Amino acid sequence: MSEELHLPARRGGRREAAGGDNGTSRPALAHLFWWFMFAQGGVIAAILLPVHILFQGILGPLGLVRVVSLHNPNIIGNPIVKLYLLVLIAVPFFHFAHRLRYLLVDFGVPAAKSLLAQVVFYGGAVLVIILTIYVLLTTAPISF
C-alpha cells in the first residue's frame, strides 16, 4: 500500500530494466503514454478544477455572482472555448481511471488488476474523450 506501488512509471521502469538485462529491451512506449496521460490529468484537475467548481458549481448556481453561461452560442461556439472544455473535461479521466482502478485493488478486488479491468478503466477514459468531442461538435456550431 505504499505510494510507490501505484506509480506506473516506476513499475514500467523496473520491468524495462529487467528486460534490458537479457538484451530484449524495447522502449516501454505504452507505459510512457499512460504515465504521461496520468500525470497530465492530475495536473489539469489540480490547477483548473477548484476554480470551476467554486464559480460554476457554487457561486453561480446560488446566485451570488453571474458566471459565464455554457448555453450562450457565442461562448460555446468559440473554438478556443471548445478546445479548453475538451482538455478540462476529458484529460483528467486518464488520472481518475488509474486512481479508481488501484483503489479497487487496495480494497481487495483482485479482478481490478486484470486486463479486462484495464480495458474497462482506460478504455472508459478514451470513451470520455470521444464523447466530449462529440458533444462539443454537435451542441453548437463553431463560430468566431
Place this chain on the structure above:
Amino acid sequence: MPASWWTRKRHYFLYVAREFTALPLAIWLLWLLYDITQKTTTFGTAFAVFSIVCLPFALYHSFTFLSLAGSIIHLKLLDRPVSSRVIVASQFALWIGASVVIGFLLLRLAQ
C-alpha cells in the same frame, strides 16, 4: 486483510481519501458535460450542494498532487539543483495564478 484496513492508520485514511477524490470530481465533470448537451442549464441548487461536497475533494487533490511535484521534478539552474521547496512553491503559484485568470474570465464572459 480486513476491509477496514484503511481506517486503522491516519496515513492509510489520507491515502484512500486522496485516491477517492477521483470519483466526485469525475461525476462533477460528467455533469458539466451533460449540462452542455441540454437546452437550458441544469445547474441549480442540487448542483450547488453537490459542488460544495466536491470542492474539498478538489482542493485536497490539488494540494496533494502539487506537493508531489517537489519529489518528481528535478531541475538544475546554473548547475545547481533547484530545491524541492522552490518547485512546490512554483506549482502552487501557478495554481493560484491560473485560478485568478480563470475566475476573472468566468465572471467577465458572463456579460
